[in-house]
Amino acid sequence: MSVQKLSSSSVPTFHAMLIPTLVGLKNLGGSGTVQEIYEQVVQILNLPDEILEIPHGKTSTSEVEYRLGWSRTYLRKYGLLENSARGVWSLLSIADDFEHLEPKEIVKVVQKAEKSKVDASDRMIETMEESTEELEWQDQLHGMLLNLEPAAFERLVQRLLRESGFIQVQITGKSGDGGIDGVGIARINGFLSFHVLFQCKRYQGSVTAGQIRDFRGAMQGRTDKGLFVTTGTFTRDAVKEATRDGAPPIDLIDGEQLVQRLKELRLGVKITMIEAVEIDTAWFEKI
Template sequence: MKKNKKSEFVKWMGPILDALRTLGGSGTPKEVSKKVAEILDVPDEILEAKLKSGVQRFHNQVCWARQYLVWEGYLDSTKRGIWTISKTGENKTIDEKEGREIFLKWVDIHTSRRKNKEDSDDDELVESIDEVESISDNNTLINLDHREELLKILRLMSWQNFEKFSLLLLRENGLTDLKLTGGSKDDGIDGVGILKVNPFVTFKVLFQCKRYGEKNPVQRQHIAEFRNSLIGRADKGIFITTSYFTADAIREASREGAQAIELVDSEKLVELIEENELGLEPIKSFKIKYEFFQQFEK
């Protein structure tokens, strides 16, 4: 069977183990993805690539690679939201060839269990993984149909209404005294609010909203200009977009010695909307964890 480019996530299996060892044995999904990218010096064009839903393709692939490592017993899945290397995986190294063998092994296992479906070959399964489904940080398969539709709705809003929607989202997440600024003299600032950390500490926050299409990312200069607008006016800045941030923009937002900017791209924006159930009605379903039932097999 020829190698399908859509199964390229197998090459991240070994680097995930390396990243976790570097991080001290555990890490959040985003920390692991970031460390893998650093270790392998992953090019910006790969880091910036998106699925149709707006999900970062690289991080999605890392999450899939992690799932196979869990099935193999190299990672533990006991702590929600935290990836932890297991005793078995502490000294394990995996090259791309072995990663693909692990992948094909579990394709066979799960295919044999799908009695109500036709057999799927490697290419068909990877097509499903890469383009139809996404896997979340917490090992939950996500149907992306509602996410794609949600992003369409957001991108079709007028810029004024998107600002109002962003205001509501920020309010739902604890910011108070929020108001839109607008006008020709706002220096790129769309709104202002207060974030109360505790009874003694509050931060003044300024935010900017960009209702961009998926092919129009936020560039480094946008972040730099926004930061300049914050000087002497606020403690924190939040940049919200329906598109994504280039790798240079992300680096600029967290540049050492400069005021950090919190970034909310289309993927994070949809996640926040889901968490707050804004305009969404949740539907509960279950997915069988076959690895759990392995202990009861003969």
């Protein structure tokens, strides 16, 4: 089956992801990050890797992630979810009994509420412009990462780890080292510390479970913790392998998470705040 056919007929609509999103959050104990919600919904809907890898247009975001974002937005506007500034989504008390909810009813109520605030066509244009602006900087940054030389990408990851609190971060990558590119020491609250080996993979594809196993093999006897950073994505089996019971854990950072982390740390990203001036008419009336 071609990617085009898969993208048009096999990717679940955001309507179909509404209830699975609620179920996933319930499974997570009532709250979770975007990534945790994504993993839950993928498992609930049993989505294969070929569906998960379908991109949304020419962006670095997958079609599943894009539609799941709309699902979260509709559930928030319906009053079932809330999200914090730290990117954590949680169920509201009203969502305790959601089994009886109909996705079509949720969509209908939210769209009706939106129409009462602003003309539907204007609102759609505004939303599309906001989404486009958000995607533009993400895609531009992702493209720049892909164009970096391998050594430059390794230096970027080294800087990223240092800015994130790691110490003694060194690039050690050399042939025959099992893909290990560097080592650092992660410190927790200034008291606890542990050695971390990391691997950097700068490409657009998906890291497989086999590559995670190879990395873990190279880690054996040298550390109990690994970090795998890529500009691409991880297959579902790779994610499972990274957290497999009985094996040294490996933390994963994909392209989307890497872009967001660079933004948070202001590494290669400048954020311009727009000043809004509002006249306080009530203040003048008191003169």
